Amino acid sequence: MRRLARDRAAMAALVLFAVIVIMCLLAPVYAAWAGVEPFKSTLDAVITIDGQDVPVMEQSTEGLGLGYNPIGPTWRLGSYFLGADNQGRDVMARLLYGGLNSLVIAGSATIVTLVLATALGLAAGFFGGIVDTVLSRILDILWAFPVYLLAISLSIVLIAQGVQIGPITIESGSLSLPIFIIGIVYIPYVARPVRGQVLSLRESEFVLAAIGLGVPSHRILYRDILPNVSTTLIVFVPLMMALNMLTESALSFLSIGVQPPNASWGTIILDGQGLLYSRPMVALAPGLAIVITVLALNVFGDGLRDALDPRSKIRIGRG
Amino acid sequence: MLKVNDLSVSFRTEQGIVRAVEGVSFEVAEGELLGVVGESGSGKTVSLLAVMGLIVDPNATVTGSITYRGRELVGLPAKEMRKLRGREIAMIFQDPMTALTPVYAIGWQIAEQILAHERVSKAAAWQRAVDLLAEVNIPNPAEAVHRYPHQLSGGMRQRVVIAMALSCNPALLVADEPTTALDVTVQAQILDLVAKLRRNHGSAIVFITHDMGVMAEIADRMMVMYAGREVERGTKQELFLSPRHPYTQALLDSIPPLKGPRPRRLRTIPGAPPNLLNRPPGCAFAPRCPHRFEKCSAVPELTGGARAAACFRTVPA
Amino acid sequence: MIFALLRRFGQMIFVMFGISVLVFLIFFATPGADPAARIAGRNASPEILEAVRKSFGFDQPIYVQYLTMMKKIFITGDLTSFVNRGWKVVPAVLDTVPVTLSLVIGAAVLWVVFGLLIGVAAAAARGTWLDKLLMVLGLIGISMPVYWLGEVMNLVSQSRYHDTWMFSWVPPLGYKTFSTDPKGWFLTLVIPWITLSILYIGLYGRVLRAAIIESLQEDYIRTARAKGLSETRILLRHALRTSLISFATLFGLDFGALVGGSALLTEVVFGLQGVGKLTYDALLNLDLPIIMATVMYASFFVVMANALVDIVYILLDPRVRTG
Numbered sequence: 001m002r003r004l005a006r007d008r009a010a011m012a013a014l015v016l017f018a019v020i021v022i023m024c025l026l027a028p029v030y031a032a033w034a035g036v037e038p039f040k041s042t043l044d045a046v047i048t049i050d051g052q053d054v055p056v057m058e059q060s061t062e063g064l065g066l067g068y069n070p071i072g073p074t075w076r077l078g079s080y081f082l083g084a085d086n087q088g089r090d091v092m093a094r095l096l097y098g099g100l101n102s103l104v105i106a107g108s109a110t111i112v113t114l115v116l117a118t119a120l121g122l123a124a125g126f127f128g129g130i131v132d133t134v135l136s137r138i139l140d141i142l143w144a145f146p147v148y149l150l151a152i153s154l155s156i157v158l159i160a161q162g163v164q165i166g167p168i169t170i171e172s173g174s175l176s177l178p179i180f181i182i183g184i185v186y187i188p189y190v191a192r193p194v195r196g197q198v199l200s201l202r203e204s205e206f207v208l209a210a211i212g213l214g215v216p217s218h219r220i221l222y223r224d225i226l227p228n229v230s231t232t233l234i235v236f237v238p239l240m241m242a243l244n245m246l247t248e249s250a251l252s253f254l255s256i257g258v259q260p261p262n263a264s265w266g267t268i269i270l271d272g273q274g275l276l277y278s279r280p281m282v283a284l285a286p287g288l289a290i291v292i293t294v295l296a297l298n299v300f301g302d303g304l305r306d307a308l309d310p311r312s313k314i315r316i317g318r319g
Numbered sequence: 320m321l322k323v324n325d326l327s328v329s330f331r332t333e334q335g336i337v338r339a340v341e342g343v344s345f346e347v348a349e350g351e352l353l354g355v356v357g358e359s360g361s362g363k364t365v366s367l368l369a370v371m372g373l374i375v376d377p378n379a380t381v382t383g384s385i386t387y388r389g390r391e392l393v394g395l396p397a398k399e400m401r402k403l404r405g406r407e408i409a410m411i412f413q414d415p416m417t418a419l420t421p422v423y424a425i426g427w428q429i430a431e432q433i434l435a436h437e438r439v440s441k442a443a444a445w446q447r448a449v450d451l452l453a454e455v456n457i458p459n460p461a462e463a464v465h466r467y468p469h470q471l472s473g474g475m476r477q478r479v480v481i482a483m484a485l486s487c488n489p490a491l492l493v494a495d496e497p498t499t500a501l502d503v504t505v506q507a508q509i510l511d512l513v514a515k516l517r518r519n520h521g522s523a524i525v526f527i528t529h530d531m532g533v534m535a536e537i538a539d540r541m542m543v544m545y546a547g548r549e550v551e552r553g554t555k556q557e558l559f560l561s562p563r564h565p566y567t568q569a570l571l572d573s574i575p576p577l578k579g580p581r582p583r584r585l586r587t588i589p590g591a592p593p594n595l596l597n598r599p600p601g602c603a604f605a606p607r608c609p610h611r612f613e614k615c616s617a618v619p620e621l622t623g624g625a626r627a628a629a630c631f632r633t634v635p636a
Numbered sequence: 637m638i639f640a641l642l643r644r645f646g647q648m649i650f651v652m653f654g655i656s657v658l659v660f661l662i663f664f665a666t667p668g669a670d671p672a673a674r675i676a677g678r679n680a681s682p683e684i685l686e687a688v689r690k691s692f693g694f695d696q697p698i699y700v701q702y703l704t705m706m707k708k709i710f711i712t713g714d715l716t717s718f719v720n721r722g723w724k725v726v727p728a729v730l731d732t733v734p735v736t737l738s739l740v741i742g743a744a745v746l747w748v749v750f751g752l753l754i755g756v757a758a759a760a761a762r763g764t765w766l767d768k769l770l771m772v773l774g775l776i777g778i779s780m781p782v783y784w785l786g787e788v789m790n791l792v793s794q795s796r797y798h799d800t801w802m803f804s805w806v807p808p809l810g811y812k813t814f815s816t817d818p819k820g821w822f823l824t825l826v827i828p829w830i831t832l833s834i835l836y837i838g839l840y841g842r843v844l845r846a847a848i849i850e851s852l853q854e855d856y857i858r859t860a861r862a863k864g865l866s867e868t869r870i871l872l873r874h875a876l877r878t879s880l881i882s883f884a885t886l887f888g889l890d891f892g893a894l895v896g897g898s899a900l901l902t903e904v905v906f907g908l909q910g911v912g913k914l915t916y917d918a919l920l921n922l923d924l925p926i927i928m929a930t931v932m933y934a935s936f937f938v939v940m941a942n943a944l945v946d947i948v949y950i951l952l953d954p955r956v957r958t959g
Contacts, residue, residue: 137650137651137654138654140647140651140654141651141654141655141658142658144651144654144655144935144938144939144942145655145658145935145938146893146896146897146898146934146935146938147893147898148897148898148900148901149896149897149898149915149930149931149934149935152915152916152919152927152931153659153662153663153927153931154662156919156922156924156927157662157663242779246781249781249784250781250782250783250901253781253783253901254900254901254904254916254919255919255920256919266781269781269783269784269787272787273787276787276790276791276795277791277794277795277796280791280796283784283787283791284788284791286784287780287781287784287785287787287788290779290780290781290784291776291779291780291781291784294778294779295775295776295779298775298778298779299775
C-alpha cells in the first residue's frame with residue numbers, strides 16, 4: 001500500500017477520478033444553480049449574457065437560413081457553459097448528470113461481474129471435476145460471443161419491452177438493464193483468471209494440508225483461497241470500470257444502453273452526432289470526459305497492479 | 320592469465336547498500352582449475368559475473384581491477400567486452416532447464432555463438448556444432464543438432480550448454496555450480512566431461528560450487544569465500560589436509576565420513592551467514608566460529624600470500 | 637500433435653453448438669414477449685403473426701423450434717426479413733462481409749506494424765523518456781472510445797479542415813467496392829483504418845513491451861549475453877521471438893472478434909456497410925431475423941478464428957509441436 005502511495009502518477013490519477021466523481025455528484029446542485037432543467041426540452045429558453053437576452057435556439061444562419069441552431073459554448077459557468085443541444089438543453093448540466101449515470105452503471109456492472117465471476121471461478125477451480133467442465137464450457141461459449149454482439153442481442157430483447165422474471169419486473173428504461181447486460185458480458189473476462197488462480201492455489205501445499213486435515217471446504221475457500229484471490233480482484237476493479245465505461249458509452253451511442261430521457265456520456269455523443277459539424281462541442285465534451293476518466297482509471301489500475309502484484313516488479317536496466 | 324585485484328561489487332537497494340563482494344583478489348593461471356567454494360550469498364557468483372561483465376543492474380557499482388592477459392576489463396566499453404565474452408572467456412550457469420532459448424534448435428544456438436565471433440560460413444558453423452555435440456557425448460549428433468531444448472533431459476541440456484561455451488575455444492571457462500541442479504550420477508558424467516574437455520582444449524576453468532566433494536575431485540587450487548570476502552586460499556591438498564580457516568575446517572567437517580562409525584548426527588555449521596545489508600563489525604564468521612576470541616572483533620586481513628587465510632587465530636598478525 | 641488438433645477442432649464444434657443454443661434462447665426464450673411478435677416486427681398483421689408462428693414452429697416443443705431456426709439459417713437460407721419484406725437475410729449478410737474484411741484487414745496491417753514498432757522501441761528504451769512517452773500515448777489510445785475518435789476524425793477531415801491540403805482528398809463517407817473503383821476504395825478506407833487501429837496499436841504496444849521486458853528476465857537471456865551477443869540481437873532474436881507467440885495469439889483473437897462484428901462502431905460512424913452496420917441498422921428497425929443471422933454468423937466466425945489461432949499456435953510453438 002505504501003508503494004502505491006509513492007507512485008505519483010497513480011495517486012494523481014486517483015485524485016483526478018475523485019474530482020470527476022464529485023463533480024458529477026454535484027449535478028443536481030449545478031442544475032439548480034444554473035436554473036436549467038436538463039431533461040426537459042426547452043426550446044424557447046432565454047439566457048442573459050452581459051445584460052443582453054440571448055435565445056438558446058437561434059435562427060440558423062447557415063445553409064438556407066431555415067431551422068434553428070442551438071447556441072455554442074458561452075464559456076460562462078451557469079449560463080450554458082458548453083452551449084445547448086438540439087432540444088435547447090444545457091449541455092454542461094447534462095454532462096454532469098450523464099457522468100453520474102455512466103459512473104453508476106460502470107461501477108455497478110463491475111460489482112455484478114466481480115461477484116458472479118468470482119463465484120463461478122471459485123466453484124470451477126476449487127471443486128474441479130464435472131462442475132469445472134460444465135462451468136468452463138459455459139464460460140467458453142459466453143466468451144466466444146463477441147462482446148458487442150452479445151450486448152446487442154441482450155439489449156434488443158430486453159430493452160424493447162423490459163423483463164419479467166416471476167415477481168420481478170424491470171422497466172425498459174431502467175438503468176438496471178445496461179448494468180445487468182454489461183455485467184454479464186464480461187464475466188468470462190474475470191472468471192477465467194480467477195479460476196486459473198484458484199486451480200493453482202488448490203495445489204499449493206497449505207491448501208492440500210488443510211484438505212488433508214479435514215477442514216471443511218467452505219472454510220478453506222473463505223480463509224485460505226479467497227484472501228489470495230482478492231488481490232487479483234482488487235486489481236481488476238479500476239480496469240473493469242474503465243472497460244465498462246467504454247462499453248456503456250458505446251451501447252448508449254448505439255441507442256441500446258441508457259434510454260432517453262436518461263442521459264449518459266454515450267447518449268450525449270449520440271445527440272451531438274447530428275450537430276457535429278455545426279456545434280461540435282456537444283459531441284466533443286462527453287468524449288473528452290470519457291477519455292480523461294478512463295485514462296485516470298487505467299493509470300491508477302496500472303499503479304495498483306504494480307504495487308500489489310509481486311511478479312510485476314520490473315527491473316529497469318540495460319545490459 | 321586472469322588477475323583480479325581488490326574487486327568490490329555493491330548494489331544500491333531500497334533498503335540500503337548491499338556489499339556483495341568486498342576486496343576480493345585472486346589469480347588464474349593458464350590451464351589450471353580454480354575452485355571457488357562458499358555458501359549461497361558468499362559473493363562467489365557475483366565476483367565471477369563481474370569478471371564477465373555480466374552485471375546488468377544499473378544500481379550496481381564495480382570497483383577494483385580485473386586484468387585478462389594484461390588487459391584491464393573494469394571500465395572496458397561494452398562493445399569490447401562483448402568481443403571477449405563467449406570467445407575468450409565463457410560462462411555456464413546452474414540451471415540447464417532454463418538456460419537455452421526455447422524457440423530455436425540447439426544447433427542453431429551453438430552456431431549463433433560461433434557466427435558471432437568468427438568469420439566462417441553458416442555451413443561450417445553448423446558442422447562445428449555437430450562436432451561439439453559429439454565431443455560432449457550427445458548421441459546422434461547430426462540429428463540432435465536440429466532438436467529443441469525441451470526435447471532434451473537436464474543432463475543433455477547441460478552438455479549442450481558446455482558445448483556452446485567451448486565452441487570458440489575460450490582460454491577461460493567459468494562454471495557456476497553446473498552440477499548442482501543435476502542428480503548425482505549425471506553429476507559424475509558432467510565432471511568427467513569437464514576434465515576431458517580441459518585436457519583437449521587446454522582452457523583454464525573457474526569452478527564455483529558449495530560441494531567440497533566436487534572440489535576434491537577436480538580442483539588444482541581453491542579459494543574459499545564467506546560473506547563477500549575471501550577467507551582462505553591454497554592448493555587443494557593444502558586446504559583439505561591442513562585448513563587454516565575455521566570456516567574451511569567446518570565445511571570439511573560437515574562431509575559425512577566414509578569410514579569409521581556412523582555419526583548419530585551430521586555435523587553442521589550453526590547459525591546463518593550474515594545479512595549483507597548490515598554487516599556486523601569484525602570477522603564475519605565470528606558469530607558461528609568455535610574458535611572466536613576477543614581479537615575477532617576486528618576484521619582479519621587475508622595474510623599469507625599463496626597460502627593465505629583471514630583469521631587471527633591461525634595466522635598470527 | 638494430431639491428437640491436439642483434433643481435440644481443438646472438437647472443442648470448436650461444441651462451442652459453436654453452444655452459441656447457437658444461446659442465440660436461440662436469447663431470441664426465442666426470454667420471458668416477456670411473444671417471440672412471433674418480435675420476429676414479425678412492429679405493426680404486423682395477425683395473419684403474418686400466424687404465418688410466422690407456423691413457419692418457426694412456435695406451437696411445437698422447444699427443441700423443434702431450435703432445429704427449425706437452425707434449418708432456416710443454415711440449410712434452406714430462407715430466413716427473410718419482415719421489416720424489409722422478403723429480403724433474404726442470409727445473402728444480405730454475406731454481401732456485407734467483404735466490406736468488413738476490407739476495413740479490418742487494413743487496420744490489422746497498421747496495428748501489427750506499429751504495435752511491433754512501439755513495443756520493441758519501448759522495450760529497448762525501457763526506463764527512458766521515450767519509453768514513458770510511448771506508453772502514455774498507448775494509454776491514451778486505449779482510453780478513447782473508438783466511435784468518438786471516428787466522429788472527431790470526421791469532424792476534422794470532412795468539415796473543419798476539409799479544404800486544407802491535408803484532408804482535401806478525403807471522399808465523403810461510404811464504401812466503394814474495390815472492383816469498381818480501387819482508388820476510391822482505398823481513399824474511403826484510410827481514415828477508418830487509422831481510427832480503428834489506434835486503439836489496438838496502444839494495446840499491443842503495451843502488451844508487447846511488457847512481454848519483452850519479462851522475457852529479458854529469463855535465464856536464457858543471461859546465457860545469450862554470456863555468449864557475447866549484442867543487446868539488439870538478444871532483444872530481437874531471443875526476447876521478441878519468444879514473446880511473439882502470445883502476441884500472435886492475441887492478434888488472432890482480436891482479428892476474429894473484429895471481423896465477427898466488433899468493428900460495428902467504426903462502420904457506423906464512417907458509413908461503411910459491413911456486417912456490423914447491417915446489425916446496427918437491423919437493431920434500430922428491430923429486424924430480428926437479420927440480427928439473428930448476423931449474430932450467428934459473426935459468432936461462428938469468431939469461434940473459427942479462435943480455433944485457427946490455437947491451431948496456428950500448435951504449429952508455431954516448437955514446444956507444443958514436437959513435445
